[in-house]
Structure formats: C-alpha cells, structure tokens
Amino acid sequence: MAKAVHLGAWFLLGCIASSFVAWLGALHPALFRVMWVIYIMSCAALCLALLTDDAVRQFLKLSEPDYYALLIAIAVSIVLGGVLSWLIGG
DSSP states (O other): OHHHHHHHHHHHHHHHHHHHHHHHHHHOHHHHHHHHHHHHHHHHHHHHHHHTHHHHHHHHTOOHHHHHHHHHHHHHHHHHHHHHHHHHTO
8 A cells, every 4th residue: 555655646746747847838938948848858768768678677676567557657647747737727
C-alpha cells in the first residue's frame, strides 16, 4: 500500500509540474516558446527512453513491467497536466 501511495504522489507531482509549465506558457507570449521547448524535450527524452529501454532498465535496476509503467505514468502525467491547464482556461 505504501508503494502505491508513493507512486501516486510522484504521478501527481508530474501532473502539477506539467500544468505549471503550461500555465507559464499561457501567461506570457515569450514563455509560450519555452513551454514548447520543455514539452519537446520531454517527448524526446521519452522516445529515447523507449529506444534504449534495455540499457536504461538495467542501469535503473527495474523490472520490465515497472519500467514501462514508469514511462506510461510520465507520459500520462505530462498530457494530463497540460490538458487540465488548457481546460481551465490557461
């Protein structure tokens, strides 16, 4: 149970960070480009993590289901945070 709460807290932190970045991008036109750079770098890091999964997974000492669950959680938190900020009106 403690592991689920711990992972849920990290997931919520990712959602909060993503919505914060989206909110900053909506705040000022100059920060809009910075927001896209952050999202593009996050997407590139996720794609790189998918392409080099065997090496990264062994380095982090994670099992295969845990590693892919981590990648899915990161991708979903980025999407949810940005969409939530967009829906609120940012």
